[in-house]
Amino acid sequence: MQLKSRIIDSKIGAENILLEMTYEEYLEIAKDILMNNPLQRKRVKSSNTVYSLLKKDLLEGCIMPPIVLALNLENDSDFFKLDNESIIDLVKSNIENLLILDGLQRTHTLKDLESELREETNDFDKFIKFRNGMLRVEIYIGINQFGILYRMLTLNTGQTPMSLRHQIEILYRKYLDNAIEGIEIVQEVNKDTASPNAYHFKTLVEGFNSYLERDPAPIDRFDVLNNIKSLERLSNENTQNDLFKDFVLTYDNLIKAIDNKTSANLSDDEVLDELSLYASPFSKNTIGVFNKSQAITGFGAAIGKLKDLEVIENLDEVRDLVNKLEVAEDEDWIVDLIKNLDSIKQNSKKIGNAQRMYFYWIFRELFNENSDAYTNLYEAVQTGYKKYQLTSE
């Protein structure tokens, strides 16, 4: 393994190093990367693609474009100062923190080819020749998650399709089963006992995706045009911040504030009977309502849209507004919210999307200073519903 080049990427605040190594050396690293990243283990099981051609070409000695990796370093910002040998050691000792940004399918192709050649016992030379073939690998070394997401998106545009949501999931997987300032992010959540400080990882990913896409129900498919639009939005964000972390903290802040602003007991059967709901309630507690994907994606899309409209500047501003939320004592806003969600469940063509849209309008009204419902939870629930009905006709 030899280091051939080092360049700083100022856009994302990371260092890009170029290594030359053999396929054998790369496959040793790649094996561990795939083991440590289950989200990256899934591959296209298809032989009718360019990858079967690639296998053939590799055996004839073709050169692949560089594989691009990212190295997440939590607390080490001094790697810029390391010499070349030390950088290589740093990479070798942090394999568990490597991610493949570009080249996942090519990596699988290399793995498959190596296995096939290993099994062909009558041509050991061919096997050795392949393993000694040379490959270039680029590694972005840096602590900036968001910048790496941006780079991942630009690299993947036009190639093996991966949705933005999938890329977010891969990139921020490190938060799974780790806390963000006391907030737990877990794989599975017991939906009947929603509590503050615990969020489902996939739900947060969906919410963050909605923020980036400005859409409460973004299509989870790769689309070149969509990807380009996402890139434009991403490039306007401050890539120096860990935006995902900011998003989670802001939303958590909001939920806790909202939880303090209702006294209605939705677990009380008498209360529920009076509502005469069509189906079981959206949730039986406030945290449960806002812990769901529909609420967080509605929030993400609304804040993103308000940012585009230059009504708010950033997530910090939302955190400030959360402290100003108000509701009069006799306003049963959460009960009205539950009733509206129930009506949506009974009448809409696509329940999940409709509920997301409703939450989107609630948050747009709540955080828009030009709205009559600005910082007023009760009004936001009412006018949000009207806006939802108008736009869904």
Next chain:
Amino acid sequence: MSITCKINEVESIQYRFKEFDLEGNIILNELGNEENEIEVKNPLNLIDGVNVFPCETFIFYNKNFSESNIYQVYEKEERIRVGWIFPLQALISKEHKYAENVYFLNYAYMALFNFFVKEGNTDKSLTPNFREDGIYTIEDFYDVENIQVLILSSMSLNKVSEFCIEDYYLDLYRKGYYLKKYDGEKEVVQADETIKISKISADMKSDPYPVHLFTDVLIAETHLLVRFHLLYQVIELIIDKIFNKELKSILVGLGAGEKKLSQIKDEFNELSKENNRIKKLFTEHISNNSLKSSLKDECNKLLLSNGRDGKGDSGLSLYGVRNLIVHDYRSISPTDYELIKEINYLFEEVVIDILISIKNLD
């Protein structure tokens, strides 16, 4: 049966069902190249130990529905539960209230099985473009904006005497389930948890026109004038049957010497008049008084708006509208077209009601 994905304008790949994976997703592999697999995502959690059972799936259409239009289906006359009917949307969402109902899930599983194993690509399915990531959704293959799925248990159908789905097309049409894609405004019926389906009257079964009208013609035809005429053809058909039946009765009476010839002549003259036969039809063969009354009101509005007298009898008011439209359509103001539209809507309901409930015509 196979599933097709399109590579380009001339090339495509055929896939065949392989299995449901542990998460309930549908895995298919390429015909002739089993290494090549694709996955169709299934959002519903399949229950453990799914009870596979023989069943039949029928596809209907209506784009005006709610995701919660999920019903158990009963055969009305025999009071037997025969299956479920639901929008295809209910198979790709976990938000409706049946998403964890084990009985619904069992039928949902069988519906997917029928779509991807037995049906494959038919004229009812879509052909998506080949995807590099090999991941597809149910919506890629079937039109989730329109399709309504009726799935019936074969064991239950065996308990219904001489079950034939065509017999129920009229009632299903009435409930908003069409055999073809339809641009109409009518929504799928809103019901509690069950719907009961009724079959066409045995007295009308031998006539192909009524079913053909509702499964083919009316779905394609939107002009209100034409719709009225087409519906009125059913009335003509039935009043002919009434004529024949009454005539036989008169002749029997004559033969038995129960009536005088002059009496017979008077009865025959009365019977020959179309308005009398329509009046007889509406009085003796339609039990839904509220429907009759609504039709009468709308017909009278049109008659009065065009200088004609309103009628106290629903059959006669319909006959009055018929005469207006046949002989004097040119004089009807375009502002009255909405009235004709409303009449057609009620007329359809009345016609279906007659076709299902009419008896003793033979």
